[in-house]
Amino acid sequence: MTYPTQPTASHFIDGAYVEDTTGEVIEVIYPATGEVIARVHAATPAVIEQAITSALRAQKIWSKMSGTERGRVLRRAADIIRERNHDLSVLETYDTGKPYQETSVADATSAADALEYFGGLAGSLTGEHIQLGEDWVYTRREPLGLCVGIGAWNYPTQIACWKGAPALACGNAMIFKPSEMTPLCALKVAEILVEAGAPAGIYNVVQGMGAVGTSLVTDPRVNKVSLTGSVPTGKKVYAAAAAGIKHVTMELGGKSPLVIFDDADLEDAVGGAIMGNFYSSGQVCSNGTRVFVQKGIREAFVARLAERLGNAVIGDPMDPETSFGPLVSARQLEIVQGYIAKGIAEGATLVCGGERLNLPGFWLTPAIFDNVTDDMAIAREEIFGPVLAVLEFEDEDEVIARANDTEFGLAAGVFTNDLKRAHRVIAQLEAGTCFINSYNDAPVEAPFGGVKNSGVGRENSKAAIEHYSQVKTVYVRMGKVEAPF
Numbered sequence: 361m362t363y364p365t366q367p368t369a370s371h372f373i374d375g376a377y378v379e380d381t382t383g384e385v386i387e388v389i390y391p392a393t394g395e396v397i398a399r400v401h402a403a404t405p406a407v408i409e410q411a412i413t414s415a416l417r418a419q420k421i422w423s424k425m426s427g428t429e430r431g432r433v434l435r436r437a438a439d440i441i442r443e444r445n446h447d448l449s450v451l452e453t454y455d456t457g458k459p460y461q462e463t464s465v466a467d468a469t470s471a472a473d474a475l476e477y478f479g480g481l482a483g484s485l486t487g488e489h490i491q492l493g494e495d496w497v498y499t500r501r502e503p504l505g506l507c508v509g510i511g512a513w514n515y516p517t518q519i520a521c522w523k524g525a526p527a528l529a530c531g532n533a534m535i536f537k538p539s540e541m542t543p544l545c546a547l548k549v550a551e552i553l554v555e556a557g558a559p560a561g562i563y564n565v566v567q568g569m570g571a572v573g574t575s576l577v578t579d580p581r582v583n584k585v586s587l588t589g590s591v592p593t594g595k596k597v598y599a600a601a602a603a604g605i606k607h608v609t610m611e612l613g614g615k616s617p618l619v620i621f622d623d624a625d626l627e628d629a630v631g632g633a634i635m636g637n638f639y640s641s642g643q644v645c646s647n648g649t650r651v652f653v654q655k656g657i658r659e660a661f662v663a664r665l666a667e668r669l670g671n672a673v674i675g676d677p678m679d680p681e682t683s684f685g686p687l688v689s690a691r692q693l694e695i696v697q698g699y700i701a702k703g704i705a706e707g708a709t710l711v712c713g714g715e716r717l718n719l720p721g722f723w724l725t726p727a728i729f730d731n732v733t734d735d736m737a738i739a740r741e742e743i744f745g746p747v748l749a750v751l752e753f754e755d756e757d758e759v760i761a762r763a764n765d766t767e768f769g770l771a772a773g774v775f776t777n778d779l780k781r782a783h784r785v786i787a788q789l790e791a792g793t794c795f796i797n798s799y800n801d802a803p804v805e806a807p808f809g810g811v812k813n814s815g816v817g818r819e820n821s822k823a824a825i826e827h828y829s830q831v832k833t834v835y836v837r838m839g840k841v842e843a844p845f
């Protein structure tokens with residue numbers, strides 16, 4: 361199988377594709393068919409060293425450029441990405457299996473938004489001036505130096521830019537390691553940045569499994585680590601970074617609550633539950649997978665939801681009509697099937713879906729469980745697949761307590777037509793990213809991130825600048841220095 365935008369080698373370092381075939385082979389599998397569509401090699405120590413030395417060299421040049429000049433490069437890269445949206449979306453579909461209907465509007469476009477937004481901010485990043493009588497203090501907003509980005513497999517292009525764009529805007533260099541399951545898209549981002557005028561080495565991409573991530577995270581020349589991944593990986597990477605007192609951003613997993621009150625607009629609530637559970641075949645960190653529905657509308661909600669799931673178009677992800685694709689891998693399919701079996705064994709009612717389709721590739725139909733209770737594994741653990749759990753509740757205080765009874769805190773949503781209740785409930789939910797009468801919107805202008813075990817730091821928005829820069833304080837004395845002796 362060939363496609364127009366396939367990268368030509370495993371790594372992108374110092375402005376060019378780099379290959380070292382002695383690295384372990386990673387097969388890139390198209391999830392819709394199970395076919396091997398490419399092979400890359402994990403980075404060897406020599407490749408990692410090359411990536412670090414070139415990034416350090418580039419960062420010296422890049423950080424001396426003005427913010428406006430850096431921003432211009434990022435905005436040019438955004439324009440190129442938009443021009444090539446079709447090819448990049450096709451590549452994203454091959455990498456992840458997500459339908460083209462999604463990738464053509466949510467992946468390269470989101471990456472371009474990040475480059476455009478942070479490109480626009482770059483020229484206005486400043487320190488401050490603090491007058492102290494005659495003396496004064498000024499602060500300089502300085503880059504951190506060398507940042508490492510490590511990505512999950514669900515949004516490879518987006519994650520590469522959500523991390524890369526603010527890092528570069530602040531004058532840092534970045535080495536990005538994609539998930540071994542989706543190694544292709546970030547290479548195109550690196551290529552496009554160079555084409556847009558970024559100095560060679562400022563954004564390098566190296567492939568590999570967790571071990572490559574670990575060698576990057578533990579290298580003393582690395583100043584910051586930004587991970588998107590699961591909570592267990594987050595704990596390991598955070599601990600490794602802490603050993604070197606490095607800055608971190610952790611975008612981790614979730615088991616987010618979506619609370620639907622009986623005064624909500626039913627169609628909107630059902631639409632929100634679909635967007636919060638089945639987009640990208642349910643492989644979205646912020647999904648509202650615990651759907652708490654108030655007693656009075658539970659039956660109507662479940663019936664309408666099941667009816668609308670029947671409209672999902674499952675099939676060839678490249679067909680623009682297809683709205684539901686496969687899971688990313690055989691392993692992920694196995695994990696999700698395991699949870700379907702567990703839900704049934706625990707006594708939840710499987711309303712529909714959860715069936716393995718008799719197709720090559722990793723296909724599972726979208727599933728709804730009703731009569732789920734808080735103690736069931738399907739209500740407590742992140743499944744990361746198309747499995748929605750409906751939990752009934754009676755009143756507001758009860759649902760808030762139950763919604764918060766989790767180690768996670770990435771996102772939360774409320775559907776109600778009572779304006780005061782919406783804000784009152786959201787204020788009490790323990791989550792970093794919340795929605796009222798909507799679900800899973802992630803514009804670059806808004807901070808995105810979690811509380812509790814779901815993460816540390818924020819991506820996107822002006823808040824990300826704080827996580828990719830540091831403040832130097834400079835005290836300036838205008839008079840004589842008084843000393844005791």
Ligand code: NDP
Binds near residue numbers: 513540574577610
């Ligand atoms: P993993 O945690 O398995 O992996 C994430 C990345 O970390 C991969 O690139 C992985 O490499 C790498 N890695 C694994 N072990 C280590 C290590 N010890 N040191 C350094 N790097 C390591 O997550 P998945 O890829 O399975 O992604 C799914 C998870 O990501 C879900 O929990 C989901 O909620 C979360 N996620 C969070 C988001 C957020 O913004 N909060 C957004 C998207 C996903 P490799 O896989 O190649 O071995």
